[in-house]
Amino acid sequence: MAEFSWETRGPLDRALVAGRHGAQGDAGVSLSEIRDFDLVQVMARRGKAAEMATAAQVRFGVAAPETPKAVGRADATLIWSGPDQFMVLSKGRKHTMESLAPVFASCASLSDQSHARVLISISGAKARAMLAKLSSIDLHSDVFGVGAAAATSMDHTSVMLWRGADRDGQVVFNLLVFATFAESLWHAVLDSAAEYGVDIAHSMEL
Numbered sequence: 378m379a380e381f382s383w384e385t386r387g388p389l390d391r392a393l394v395a396g397r398h399g400a401q402g403d404a405g406v407s408l409s410e411i412r413d414f415d416l417v418q419v420m421a422r423r424g425k426a427a428e429m430a431t432a433a434q435v436r437f438g439v440a441a442p443e444t445p446k447a448v449g450r451a452d453a454t455l456i457w458s459g460p461d462q463f464m465v466l467s468k469g470r471k472h473t474m475e476s477l478a479p480v481f482a483s484c485a486s487l488s489d490q491s492h493a494r495v496l497i498s499i500s501g502a503k504a505r506a507m508l509a510k511l512s513s514i515d516l517h518s519d520v521f522g523v524g525a526a527a528a529t530s531m532d533h534t535s536v537m538l539w540r541g542a543d544r545d546g547q548v549v550f551n552l553l554v555f556a557t558f559a560e561s562l563w564h565a566v567l568d569s570a571a572e573y574g575v576d577i578a579h580s581m582e583l
Contacts, residue, residue: 405503405573421461425484447539495559503573532565
């Protein structure tokens with residue numbers, strides 16, 4: 378009789394092999410899957426966008442983004458995801474769907490996306506060149522600065538892309554992709570980055 382395992386596995390458990398990939402020498406791209414995060418979609422009810430914005434301001438101390446951008450706070454990032462809606466990305470169970478429900482009870486509908494999306498961090502000197510192979514968006518710093526965001530597609534896959542704060546002098550981009558398409562996109566990213574050399578890892582830190 379075949380043996381079955383009910384152990385929970387992440388969408389990239391098979392695909393992500395930590396270590397070095399592609400060209401030798403200094404790696405031009407660093408790829409990291411960010412694990413164990415909370416992600417809640419907040420969508421204003423009809424005629425309640427202003428009330429939702431006020432509730433977000435009270436909860437997070439910043440206005441919810443009304444245009445394609447990501448606004449970072451010490452314990453959360455608010456990411457525009459469409460007209461009158463945004464996502465709350467956080468760690469440590471500080472902003473779960475359960476804790477946010479009372480905040481937006483009268484003005485917005487919530488959807489827990491924590492296990493429905495995969496978060497990939499892309500950085501390095503060649504990160505922008507690699508992403509240019511997969512996306513038609515102009516990612517030059519003059520156009521796509523820190524905090525800029527876009528709902529777009531890569532390799533025929535819908536993604537949420539935003540630029541994070543630079544790290545160690547290098548640009549950082551973040552991708553949210555639906556879990557069911559994550560492995561396919563991961564391989565496309567690896568193929569695009571191979572010529573530059575890639576450092577692959579996973580992290581528990583945003």
